[in-house]
Amino acid sequence: MKEQQQSLLLSSSARFPPPQGVRLSYGTAGFRADAGLLQSTVYRVGILAALRSLKMDSSVIGLVITASHNKESDNGVKIADPSGGMLSQHWEPFADALANAPSPQHLLHLIIEFVEKENIPLEGVRPAQILLGRDTRPSGESLLEAAKQGISSILGAVAIDMGIVTTPQLHWMVRARNKGVKASELDYFEQLSSSFRCLMDLIPSGSTFNELDNKLVVDGANGVGGEKLEVLKKMLDGLAIEVRNSGKDGGVLNEGVGADYVQKEKVVPCGFSSQDVGIRCASLDGDADRLVYFSVPSESSSKIDLVDGDKILSLFAVFIKEQLSILKKEGHTDVNSDYQPRLGVIQTAYANGASTDYLRRLGLEVLFTPTGVKYLHEKAAEYDIGIYFEANGHGTIVFSESFLCWLESRNNELSSVVKGSEQQKAALRLLAVSKLINQAVGDALSGLLLVEVILQHMGWSIHRWTEFYRDLPSRQLKVKVVDRTAVVTANAETVVVKPPGIQEAINAETAKYPQGRSFIRPSGTEDVIRVYAEASTQEAADSLANSVAKLVDQFLGFSSS
Numbered sequence: 001m002k003e004q005q006q007s008l009l010l011s012s013s014a015r016f017p018p019p020q021g022v023r024l025s026y027g028t029a030g031f032r033a034d035a036g037l038l039q040s041t042v043y044r045v046g047i048l049a050a051l052r053s054l055k056m057d058s059s060v061i062g063l064v065i066t067a068s069h070n071k072e073s074d075n076g077v078k079i080a081d082p083s084g085g086m087l088s089q090h091w092e093p094f095a096d097a098l099a100n101a102p103s104p105q106h107l108l109h110l111i112i113e114f115v116e117k118e119n120i121p122l123e124g125v126r127p128a129q130i131l132l133g134r135d136t137r138p139s140g141e142s143l144l145e146a147a148k149q150g151i152s153s154i155l156g157a158v159a160i161d162m163g164i165v166t167t168p169q170l171h172w173m174v175r176a177r178n179k180g181v182k183a184s185e186l187d188y189f190e191q192l193s194s195s196f197r198c199l200m201d202l203i204p205s206g207s208t209f210n211e212l213d214n215k216l217v218v219d220g221a222n223g224v225g226g227e228k229l230e231v232l233k234k235m236l237d238g239l240a241i242e243v244r245n246s247g248k249d250g251g252v253l254n255e256g257v258g259a260d261y262v263q264k265e266k267v268v269p270c271g272f273s274s275q276d277v278g279i280r281c282a283s284l285d286g287d288a289d290r291l292v293y294f295s296v297p298s299e300s301s302s303k304i305d306l307v308d309g310d311k312i313l314s315l316f317a318v319f320i321k322e323q324l325s326i327l328k329k330e331g332h333t334d335v336n337s338d339y340q341p342r343l344g345v346i347q348t349a350y351a352n353g354a355s356t357d358y359l360r361r362l363g364l365e366v367l368f369t370p371t372g373v374k375y376l377h378e379k380a381a382e383y384d385i386g387i388y389f390e391a392n393g394h395g396t397i398v399f400s401e402s403f404l405c406w407l408e409s410r411n412n413e414l415s416s417v418v419k420g421s422e423q424q425k426a427a428l429r430l431l432a433v434s435k436l437i438n439q440a441v442g443d444a445l446s447g448l449l450l451v452e453v454i455l456q457h458m459g460w461s462i463h464r465w466t467e468f469y470r471d472l473p474s475r476q477l478k479v480k481v482v483d484r485t486a487v488v489t490a491n492a493e494t495v496v497v498k499p500p501g502i503q504e505a506i507n508a509e510t511a512k513y514p515q516g517r518s519f520i521r522p523s524g525t526e527d528v529i530r531v532y533a534e535a536s537t538q539e540a541a542d543s544l545a546n547s548v549a550k551l552v553d554q555f556l557g558f559s560s561s
């Protein structure tokens with residue numbers, strides 16, 4: 001590494017000393033902590049992003065400053081790879097080491113070592129390019145400045161600031177730029193609204209969607225999503241969207257509002273009341289990458305009927321499967337129609353057992369990965385159409401390039417035979433879904449538009465959708481232990497292999513409950529062991545969760561909560 005580059009790194013990093021006594025780690029969703037602790041970390045992630053860009057042939061890399069559904073005083077930072085997906089897991093240990101280097105000299109040493117090991121070309125190549133975005137947190141502005149300083153401490157690196165955007169918007173822009181297509185925020189809105197319009201125009205004329213069901217009320221979590229939805233909705237016809245908790249009326253980000261709150265507490269968020277009984281409602285999280293739906297069943301209680309990520313996944317799967325079977329209908333014997341697209345559905349162990357049964361009864365291939373979008377997305381990408389969702393509402397649909405090419409040519413072929421046939425419409429719908437739904441990462445705004453158009457297409461109310469299946473009662477608990485890394489799991493986190501003996505004890509407990517299922521795993525974002533249990537009644541699920549939490553205590557540590 002050139003002298004000039006070394007002294008630039010030393011002098012600039014001296015302005016961002018790391019916080020004392022804190023060890024940060026690039027967890028399930030990047031670094032997250034109290035915003036006051038993050039200047040140095042974000043600065044260093046700026047360096048990391050520039051190096052990542054150089055390593056990836058100077059492709060555009062994304063850097064997002066957000067702490068999603070955490071409280072407003074927290075913040076965080078994460079990287080988007082050139083595909084628009086999460087940072088390659090292979091680089092996470094380097095991210096950890098950079099964040100925790102105690103001095104500028106240590107930092108420089110780590111960088112020199114890593115640049116050599118990874119063969120990162122620092123000279124004679126196009127400059128690194130990093131797209132920056134942040135959510136609405138007040139701490140975001142100065143953290144963004146720290147990121148810019150980190151980026152400019154790699155000679156020639158260029159930072160492009162996209163301002164306040166949703167996390168999925170930034171991932172989408174990174175992907176689009178690297179594909180060489182239009183990638184501004186307006187382009188994002190135009191792609192979503194035009195593919196939505198295309199799907200609306202393809203709704204069968206006999207659809208029985210009730211005009212009264214047309215209204216949708218959206219809880220924006222007092223974050224970035226509500227404000228973006230206000231812009232997007234002006235470009236849409238055929239939807240009546242009312243946005244609440246858009247952050248303009250003094251509400252606090254994620255406080256008593258948002259997808260995480262609604263999914264965990266199963267009560268109405270602030271700004272909603274008994275007047276909303278029966279209306280279709282949706283909740284975004286603080287950076288608009290999670291989406292859940294709900295309805296208020298009665299005036300006398302604050303409880304809601306939750307429609308979580310599993311049910312959104314089920315709705316998407318039903319629709320996609322229907323289009324694929326229309327496309328396959330008899331009548332054409334040409335070679336092209338023989339292509340058998342592989343459809344896969346990906347869940348985690350947190351998926352409600354009733355959803356998995358439902359999906360399997362539909363004849364779908366359902367697979368499981370460990371918790372975290374990086375695992376789900378990777379698995380989904382192995383299919384022609386991969387649909388993935390976490391129960392908490394983060395998910396999307398990914399289409400393979402080869403399937404999309406086949407679909408394009410199938411569409412051309414069909415239109416030359418009988419234009420406007422049912423088969424051609426199915427091909428057009430699938431092509432429109434691939435443009436509407438964010439291919440980079442789960443996106444509450446694009447997911448919401450797809451849900452809305454499918455409900456209209458099917459003529460279904462939110463109540464009809466809720467009735468796909470009845471969720472098995474479940475309970476989640478957290479247990480504080482001395483060392484959560486002592487728990488090692490296998491088989492997509494469904495089996496504990498360490499400490500020895502605990503899995504047998506969990507099995508013995510679970511066997512006592514009809515339809516019982518329970519598992520434990522160390523959280524990737526909090527210092528706890530998570531316990532999940534489901535069973536045929538709420539009392540049984542609670543009791544199983546409590547017994548398993550006690551086992552965790554016995555085997556590993558101190559108190560449970």
Ligand SMILES: CC(=O)N[C@H]1[C@@H](OP(=O)(O)O)O[C@H](CO)[C@@H](O)[C@@H]1O
Pocket residue numbers: 028029350371372373390392522523524525526530
């Ligand atoms: C049970 C649960 O909801 N876990 C969440 C949570 O991860 P943990 O590793 O469980 O803390 O945060 C992740 C990042 O947002 C999200 O991907 C995941 O689904």
Ligand SMILES: [Mg+2]
Pocket residue numbers: 068069285286287288289290
């Ligand atoms: Mg989020």
